[in-house]
Amino acid sequence: MFDAGELRHTLLLLMEGxxxxxxxxxxxxxxxxGGAYAPSPGTIYPTLTLLEELGHVEARASEGSRRLFxxxxxxxxxxxxxxxxxxxxxxxxxxxxxxEAPSPADPVWRAMQNLKTVLGQRLPGQSxxxxxxxxxxxxxxxxxxxxxx
Numbered sequence: 001m002f003d004a005g006e007l008r009h010t011l012l013l014l015m016e017g018x019x020x021x022x023x024x025x026x027x028x029x030x031x032x033x034g035g036a037y038a039p040s041p042g043t044i045y046p047t048l049t050l051l052e053e054l055g056h057v058e059a060r061a062s063e064g065s066r067r068l069f070x071x072x073x074x075x076x077x078x079x080x081x082x083x084x085x086x087x088x089x090x091x092x093x094x095x096x097x098x099x100e101a102p103s104p105a106d107p108v109w110r111a112m113q114n115l116k117t118v119l120g121q122r123l124p125g126q127s128x129x130x131x132x133x134x135x136x137x138x139x140x141x142x143x144x145x146x147x148x149x
Contacts, residue, residue, distance in 0.1 A: 002089060007039070007047050009086035010093075012056060012071055012079040019060065019068040022048055032090065034097030051075065115139075 002010065014025055022044050030038035048069055051057040056075030059067040071079070079086065119135070126132060 005082070006085055006089040007043070008051055008056070009079060009082045010089045011044075011047060011051065012075050013083070013086040013090065015057065015069060015071045016076070016079065019070040021062070021066050021068055023066070029093060032093040032097065036096040037093070054078075 010029075011025055014020065014028055020028075022041065025048075026038055026041065026044055048057065048059075052059055052069070054074075055072060056078050057069045058072055059069055062068045123132075123135070
């Protein structure tokens with residue numbers, strides 16, 4: 001659902017309005033999607049812990065064992081630099097609520113996932129500049145052809 005770093009940016013954006021429990025963040029994301037998607041606690045809580053370790057949020061005690069998380073000034077600065085990514089992720093979530101998000105049956109979505117998979121398999125550890133430039137040229141050419149449609 002989220003690309004690298006997007007969940008962190010999205011959580012910071014959601015916490016910008018005030019302190020939040022992890023459960024509240026899960027429910028808010030689920031609400032944004034109209035119930036189509038809810039991140040698991042196994043995704044949210046480790047991300048909150050990472051944000052805390054990075055100094056982007058701070059945990060505060062609240063009733064019981066639940067902790068409130070609040071964005072820090074460092075987190076606000078980080079969010080400022082990545083606001084566009086966070087807002088784009090929120091728009092994708094909202095699109096799920098109205099059925100606008102691409103489905104796995106969509107051929108364009110399938111082709112994009114295929115490209116992502118192939119790049120993930122072929123690029124790690126590849127340091128040959130000629131190969132990397134050739135891959136970039138192929139992707140750029142595809143983008144130009146799509147732009148002209």
